[in-house]
Amino acid sequence: MKGEGKRNNAKCWAYVAAFVVFQTAIILIFALTVMRIRTPKVRFAAVSVENFNTGNSTSPFFDMKLMAQVTVKNTNFGHYKYENSTIKILYGGNQVGEAAVVKARARARQTKKFDVTIDISSTSLSSNSNLGNDIASGVLPLSSQAKLEGKVHLMKVIKRKKSSEMSCTMGINLGTRAVQDLNCK
Numbered sequence: 001m002k003g004e005g006k007r008n009n010a011k012c013w014a015y016v017a018a019f020v021v022f023q024t025a026i027i028l029i030f031a032l033t034v035m036r037i038r039t040p041k042v043r044f045a046a047v048s049v050e051n052f053n054t055g056n057s058t059s060p061f062f063d064m065k066l067m068a069q070v071t072v073k074n075t076n077f078g079h080y081k082y083e084n085s086t087i088k089i090l091y092g093g094n095q096v097g098e099a100a101v102v103k104a105r106a107r108a109r110q111t112k113k114f115d116v117t118i119d120i121s122s123t124s125l126s127s128n129s130n131l132g133n134d135i136a137s138g139v140l141p142l143s144s145q146a147k148l149e150g151k152v153h154l155m156k157v158i159k160r161k162k163s164s165e166m167s168c169t170m171g172i173n174l175g176t177r178a179v180q181d182l183n184c185k
């Protein structure tokens with residue numbers, strides 16, 4: 001009788017130990033997936049050009065409208081709420097256009113998509129820019145920058161500040177009037 005009691009006791013402890021290991025594993029998996037807060041990614045998914053107008057290599061200028069689809073990819077298990085912001089378009093490090101991003105939220109594990117139109121023009125560039133050479137080469141190199149400041153909300157109690165930065169480069173092909181080599185970090 002006494003020996004059997006000991007055996008049952010040992011069995012019981014084994015169950016408890018197994019349960020504790022199991023619980024720990026569940027908590028660990030939860031912490032590493034659901035509770036892990038990742039930085040949302042903002043980028044241009046696609047860009048096209050309208051109202052295209054450019055000069056030549058001796059009298060260089062550009063003036064056009066970019067139609068861009070922006071994506072905010074939120075892989076968190078809670079929504080991402082971001083504030084008003086701006087997307088800037090740069091040529092040779094100088095701003096040539098900008099568009100407003102209105103505050104919104106990207107739902108949990110969702111990629112939010114919206115469109116912006118950005119008028120860009122070379123009027124603010126100094127005359128000693130490289131524009132004549134770029135126009136002669138047939139491709140206008142541009143880059144874009146934006147910073148979304150916001151918070152990831154998890155399970156109604158956790159709020160974590162996360163800012164998401166866009167940094168893309170692209171070339172406007174002056175022959176085809178299409179955007180090529182769109183590349184976002």
Ligand SMILES: *[C@@H]1O[C@H](CO)[C@@H](O)[C@H](O)[C@H]1NC(C)=O
Nearest residue numbers: 054055056057058059060061
């Ligand atoms: C460049 O454009 C200007 C203004 O339109 C024009 O006067 C000039 O002839 C053009 N030059 C060439 C090489 O096409």
Ligand SMILES: *[C@@H]1O[C@H](CO)[C@@H](O)[C@H](O)[C@H]1NC(C)=O
Nearest residue numbers: 083084085100101102103104
């Ligand atoms: C955000 O932008 C919208 C639209 O431009 C504007 O009405 C609103 O006042 C802005 N909100 C803040 C907090 O700046």
